[in-house]
Amino acid sequence: MAEAYIYDAVRTPRGKGKPDGSLHEITSVSLATQMLQALRDRTGIDTADVDDVILGCGMPVGEQGADIARIAVLNADYAQTTAGVQINRFCASGLEACNIAAAKVIAGEAMFAIGGGVESMSRVPMGADGGAWSVDPTTAFKTYFAPQGIGADLIATIDGFSRDDVDAYAVQSQRRAAAAWGEGRFAKSVVPVKDQLGLDILDYDEFMRPQTDMQSLGALSPSFAKMGEAGFDGVALHRYPDVERVNHVHHAGNSSGIVDGASAVLIGNAEIGEKYGLKPRARIKGMASIGSEPTIMLTGPALVSNKLLARLGMTAADIDLFELNEAFASVVLRFQRAMDIDPAKLNPNGGAIAMGHPIGATGAMILGIALDELERSDKETALVTLCVGAGMGTATVIERV
Amino acid sequence: METLRVELDADGIAIAALDVPGRSMNTIGAQVIADFASLVERVQSDAAITGLVITSGKASGFCAGADLGELAQRLGPPDGGATEARLRADFEATGTFSRLLRRLETFGKPVAAVIDGVALGGGLELALAAHFRVAVDQPRTKLGLPEATIGLLPGAGGTQRLPRLTGIMASLPLLLEGKPVSAEEALKLGIVHALVAEPAAALDAAKAWVAQGGEAVQPWDRKGFRLPGGGPHAPAVHAAFSFANGTLLAKAQGNYPALDNIMRCVFEGSQVPMDAALRIETRYFVRTLHTPQAKAMVRTLFLSAQDLAKQAKAAGADATDPVPAYVERLATAYARATAALVEDGVSSAAVRNGARMAGWRKPPEVATGTTEAAPRAIGSDGGDALKRRLLYPLALEAARAIGDGSITDPRVADVGAVQGFGFPAWTGGPLSLIDGMGAADFIAACDEMGLDVPEALRRMAATESSYYAGDPSALAA
Numbered sequence: 001m002a003e004a005y006i007y008d009a010v011r012t013p014r015g016k017g018k019p020d021g022s023l024h025e026i027t028s029v030s031l032a033t034q035m036l037q038a039l040r041d042r043t044g045i046d047t048a049d050v051d052d053v054i055l056g057c058g059m060p061v062g063e064q065g066a067d068i069a070r071i072a073v074l075n076a077d078y079a080q081t082t083a084g085v086q087i088n089r090f091c092a093s094g095l096e097a098c099n100i101a102a103a104k105v106i107a108g109e110a111m112f113a114i115g116g117g118v119e120s121m122s123r124v125p126m127g128a129d130g131g132a133w134s135v136d137p138t139t140a141f142k143t144y145f146a147p148q149g150i151g152a153d154l155i156a157t158i159d160g161f162s163r164d165d166v167d168a169y170a171v172q173s174q175r176r177a178a179a180a181w182g183e184g185r186f187a188k189s190v191v192p193v194k195d196q197l198g199l200d201i202l203d204y205d206e207f208m209r210p211q212t213d214m215q216s217l218g219a220l221s222p223s224f225a226k227m228g229e230a231g232f233d234g235v236a237l238h239r240y241p242d243v244e245r246v247n248h249v250h251h252a253g254n255s256s257g258i259v260d261g262a263s264a265v266l267i268g269n270a271e272i273g274e275k276y277g278l279k280p281r282a283r284i285k286g287m288a289s290i291g292s293e294p295t296i297m298l299t300g301p302a303l304v305s306n307k308l309l310a311r312l313g314m315t316a317a318d319i320d321l322f323e324l325n326e327a328f329a330s331v332v333l334r335f336q337r338a339m340d341i342d343p344a345k346l347n348p349n350g351g352a353i354a355m356g357h358p359i360g361a362t363g364a365m366i367l368g369i370a371l372d373e374l375e376r377s378d379k380e381t382a383l384v385t386l387c388v389g390a391g392m393g394t395a396t397v398i399e400r401v
Numbered sequence: 402m403e404t405l406r407v408e409l410d411a412d413g414i415a416i417a418a419l420d421v422p423g424r425s426m427n428t429i430g431a432q433v434i435a436d437f438a439s440l441v442e443r444v445q446s447d448a449a450i451t452g453l454v455i456t457s458g459k460a461s462g463f464c465a466g467a468d469l470g471e472l473a474q475r476l477g478p479p480d481g482g483a484t485e486a487r488l489r490a491d492f493e494a495t496g497t498f499s500r501l502l503r504r505l506e507t508f509g510k511p512v513a514a515v516i517d518g519v520a521l522g523g524g525l526e527l528a529l530a531a532h533f534r535v536a537v538d539q540p541r542t543k544l545g546l547p548e549a550t551i552g553l554l555p556g557a558g559g560t561q562r563l564p565r566l567t568g569i570m571a572s573l574p575l576l577l578e579g580k581p582v583s584a585e586e587a588l589k590l591g592i593v594h595a596l597v598a599e600p601a602a603a604l605d606a607a608k609a610w611v612a613q614g615g616e617a618v619q620p621w622d623r624k625g626f627r628l629p630g631g632g633p634h635a636p637a638v639h640a641a642f643s644f645a646n647g648t649l650l651a652k653a654q655g656n657y658p659a660l661d662n663i664m665r666c667v668f669e670g671s672q673v674p675m676d677a678a679l680r681i682e683t684r685y686f687v688r689t690l691h692t693p694q695a696k697a698m699v700r701t702l703f704l705s706a707q708d709l710a711k712q713a714k715a716a717g718a719d720a721t722d723p724v725p726a727y728v729e730r731l732a733t734a735y736a737r738a739t740a741a742l743v744e745d746g747v748s749s750a751a752v753r754n755g756a757r758m759a760g761w762r763k764p765p766e767v768a769t770g771t772t773e774a775a776p777r778a779i780g781s782d783g784g785d786a787l788k789r790r791l792l793y794p795l796a797l798e799a800a801r802a803i804g805d806g807s808i809t810d811p812r813v814a815d816v817g818a819v820q821g822f823g824f825p826a827w828t829g830g831p832l833s834l835i836d837g838m839g840a841a842d843f844i845a846a847c848d849e850m851g852l853d854v855p856e857a858l859r860r861m862a863a864t865e866s867s868y869y870a871g872d873p874s875a876l877a878a
Contacts, residue, residue, distance in 0.1 A: 135642050135643045231650065
């Protein structure tokens with residue numbers, strides 16, 4: 001069996017996920033295409049050695065339907081022999097895509113495989129793809145479906161995180177992201193998006209609000225109280241009968257931002273890297289996914305991380321850096337406590353609360369962010385993980401080479 | 402034909418008046434179905450008949466729904482389990498009326514219905530199969546599908562025709578809550594086509610519609626038909642319907658399979674053409690029939706309640722009504738049961754949530770614990786145990802009341818508990834709860850929980866008897 005190495009990672013800056021966002025006028029295919037071209041151009045590889053491109057996309061309908069990965073591959077002028085497949089593991093799709101790419105390399109199926117993702121939430125909004133889970137009474141009743149915001153508030157309630165706790169975390173994310181951008185920590189991997197003339201249209205994460213403070217967040221009303229009253233709190237209490245009532249603490253300011261973006265990570269075996277004189281930046285040491293309780297939905301990260309670490313014969317103490325997608329502040333606070341992590345080691349460069357979460361792309365983005373941070377801080381091992389809709393978690397451990 | 406009077410008018414329009422002999426209200430039983438089948442056959446095959454108007458021959462209204470006394474035979478889990486043969490037989494038998502109505506709306510002759518007074522349940526479903534509906538705009542006119550309120554669902558096309566007329570979201574409250582609407586609301590919702598002030602005008606309007614070339618095609622049988630407001634995967638409906646699922650789950654807590662199945666009928670049926678949709682509805686109708694809730698709710702909430710109300714009316718005011726004292730006993734038993742849970746370290750939150758899970762919409766108040774220790778977690782798997790610990794002690798108290806003779810009629814114990822104490826309606830009452838499980842199994846569970854079982858109940862179990870031994874339909878008026 002081969003080893004899987006990360007040779008390069010790129011991502012677009014994230015545009016606001018609304019019609020006035022900077023990337024709204026750029027098609028999803030174009031975003032994905034530009035990232036595939038960037039990987040090719042930065043590394044100088046012959047794409048004939050890229051066996052497959054796996055792109056995550058959480059809303060694969062409309063212009064993101066019909067296997068956008070393959071279409072982007074064609075559009076990027078890759079070798080005709082490079083295949084492409086789009087996958088959907090909701091919020092973890094980008095990381096799952098990298099895990100699948102790594103698995104293909106390890107299994108000997110692929111020399112190079114690219115994992116990444118694309119999501120234009122301004123052009124193909126959340127919910128555009130429908131799906132049975134919440135709407136088919138059979139599945140909704142059986143799984144005690146509740147929307148993700150209810151899950152986040154339920155975590156805060158059960159774990160005792162107050163409105164101040166989650167808001168403070170959000171302020172920290174904004175500060176860290178602003179500092180990281182200010183110090184150029186993202187310069188290596190962020191590739192500006194080009195418009196139809198080939199001119200840069202966006203070169204930074206425009207969703208950030210560095211001036212955010214406890215006062216500005218305190219003014220926001222909880223986003224999920226109404227749906228809780230409509231019945232979803234009742235559903236949550238049925239599943240978690242020890243809870244008196246759900247404390248609704250999350251709002252747009254302490255939840256992941258809705259944005260547009262794309263990402264791609266070049267993964268390959270040792271042999272193919274040598275062919276191009278490319279230095280492997282990190283080894284993908286292990287990957288895992290797990291199912292978790294669907295009603296609270298967002299508790300997968302600790303479960304999958306422990307599963308992966310155990311399989312690797314490691315503990316959390318062996319990990320120098322954690323990147324956990326900031327779906328909601330309580331998700332991160334819970335993980336921090338469950339894994340007993342020094343807060344300085346968790347999302348040190350901010351996260352999706354500040355910079356946004358382009359659903360299918362994020363997983364590969366934070367993998368790249370972790371890699372850059374390991375190199376910048378001369379650390380060895382990182383664990384990257386995300387919580388996922390319908391109760392799942394996906395994780396990857398990388399080790400600098 | 403025993404239940405239908407048919408005349409032909411000068412234009413060749415058949416006027417069929419439904420008038421079930423010996424009943425104050427028209428209800429749909431086997432005879433009515435057979436007579437309608439003959440009527441359909443005759444109208445279809447006689448070239449001289451140009452159309453059909455269906456009306457009522459009774460002043461009490463159009464039709465109040467299915468004959469529940471007849472239906473009661475089919476209710477409850479089948480003895481010997483739901484074998485494939487039983488499922489197929491029930492599917493065939495219970496789908497008869499639905500298939501007949503489908504034939505009525507597709508056999509190629511225009512059908513109009515005149516609604517004066519109540520059109521409920523199967524009665525409304527009959528009218529929905531007509532191509533034109535005119536209602537008399539008077540307070541006595543009420544249109545509704547109340548099947549859900551007694552643990553059943555509209556099995557003759559109601560879950561399929563109503564959403565196709567009103568849109569999915571507008572149909573849900575009518576289907577789930579069973580509250581009837583007025584003639585005016587029915588017009589607004591698209592359930593009827595026209596209103597008239599006087600009954601005579603209604604018949605004229607129906608005949609005129611036929612005579613002036615009313616088409617014998619339902620909207621859903623026309624090419625390019627789109628469900629008003631969109632199907633369940635249209636983005637706006639997807640969101641609203643998902644919310645409706647959540648609202649229902651929070652309210653019904655999985656205790657009312659009829660309600661869950663109504664949602665399934667609407668969701669699944671709205672995605673396919675009418676013939677397939679009706680088959681889906683019949684399947685869920687059969688599944689609902691086979692639930693203990695259907696048997697218990699029809700019996701207690703309809704048959705028993707109706708019968709006892711009649712008796713009470715005839716008897717006049719009764720100073721020796723045993724129900725108030727009995728309700729007191731239930732309240733005490735509930736307080737003791739909740740106190741036992743709190744003593745056992747269960748949090749007051751869990752007790753309240755447990756009561757909701759058991760089916761109390763507004764859980765009776767709980768005395769807070771005196772213990773300083775942190776409550777022990779019930780966990781997501783603990784719900785069933787909580788339900789049992791809240792429901793079974795009250796069932797035992799009801800058994801005691803029968804045993805010591807304070808209540809002599811099990812129907813009074815059940816109706817009294819549901820109406821007087823808010824005992825969860827899905828059970829049909831505490832004694833129906835015991836009967837539904839089987840006394841032996843109930844006693845075994847109580848013994849395991851360390852609850853005190855009255856001797857009378859043990860004796861009843863030993864003789865393999867039950868509180869409602871005998872044919873429940875014998876209780877029908």
